Amino acid sequence: MVPHPGPSPADPAPDPARVRGVERALDRALGFALDHLLDPKRLLDLTLGALLLTLTAPLLAAAALTLTLSPRHVGGAFTREPRVGLDGRVFTARSLATRRRRLDLLSRLPHVVRGEMSLVGPAPLAPGDPRAAAPWRQHVRPGLTGLAQVRRRSPWPWDEPVLLDQHYVEHHWIGLDLVILARTPAAATAPYGAGPPRPGSPLRVTSATQITGRAATVRRDNWVPSAQTD
Numbered sequence: 369m370v371p372h373p374g375p376s377p378a379d380p381a382p383d384p385a386r387v388r389g390v391e392r393a394l395d396r397a398l399g400f401a402l403d404h405l406l407d408p409k410r411l412l413d414l415t416l417g418a419l420l421l422t423l424t425a426p427l428l429a430a431a432a433l434t435l436t437l438s439p440r441h442v443g444g445a446f447t448r449e450p451r452v453g454l455d456g457r458v459f460t461a462r463s464l465a466t467r468r469r470r471l472d473l474l475s476r477l478p479h480v481v482r483g484e485m486s487l488v489g490p491a492p493l494a495p496g497d498p499r500a501a502a503p504w505r506q507h508v509r510p511g512l513t514g515l516a517q518v519r520r521r522s523p524w525p526w527d528e529p530v531l532l533d534q535h536y537v538e539h540h541w542i543g544l545d546l547v548i549l550a551r552t553p554a555a556a557t558a559p560y561g562a563g564p565p566r567p568g569s570p571l572r573v574t575s576a577t578q579i580t581g582r583a584a585t586v587r588r589d590n591w592v593p594s595a596q597t598d
Contacts (some may be wrong), residue, residue: 408542417480424474431464431471441465446475451492452500454509459484461492469556473512486511488545492532498513499530503539513552514588515544520555 429438429447432445443465461484464475485492489511493500515536516529536544 371514388430399590405581409486409521409540409545410483412542413480413483417477417487420474421477421481423486424477428471429463431466431475435465435578450495451503451510452497453484453492454506456506458495461485464478470553480512483509486552488514488536488540489514489528490537491516502534508537508540513548518548518555520552 429581435441435445445465446462447465449461449463450458453459459479461476463472466472476485480487486509489508490505491514492507492510505551514533516532519532520529
């Protein structure tokens with residue numbers, strides 16, 4: 369005669385700490401998917417940033433080695449400076465200690481891939497800079513280049529870097545990022561503007577409003593926004 373099994377012990381209650389750990393892991397996974405897979409801007413940063421980093425890694429390594437071995441260079445090959453990122457988080461920005469702006473920008477590509485910076489965005493600022501506390505800066509990552517960098521050699525008074533950065537944050541989209549990226553190499557080596565137009569001669573300028581779909585016409589010293597363009 370087979371003995372009747374006794375009552376099975378009750379299942380132990382789940383460990384609250386383990387449950388919270390699983391919930392946090394799911395939240396991180398969901399946040400990663402939303403931030404890296406569903407955001408077109410972040411997807412552009414990941415794909416193009418990783419590609420540029422792969423292509424320029426030998427050049428950056430050679431530049432870092434040259435700086436390290438050069439008797440004229442004092443200090444390490446990289447500079448390390450705190451910068452304010454997305455949501456006001458502070459990170460340490462590493463850049464090649466060189467005066468060549470292109471190499472300096474390219475050396476920050478690892479920050480783009482890690483999500484601390486973006487290919488296009490407002491200029492990265494130090495935590496003590498009063499401009500870093502502006503609410504509109506908290507919504508985007510600082511960029512390697514941006515609208516202010518593309519227009520930095522402009523002689524026109526309305527092309528103030530802070531205004532251009534704010535304009536970008538309030539109107540940015542993936543098409544604007546591609547336009548700015550396409551214009552960055554030429555802007556990095558272009559000469560400064562020759563000055564205001566001659567009296568009576570209209571001048572077509574490529575200002576922040578034109579890049580986002582509006583044209584601007586300058587006649588003498590007056591700036592007049594023109595009609596909406598397609």
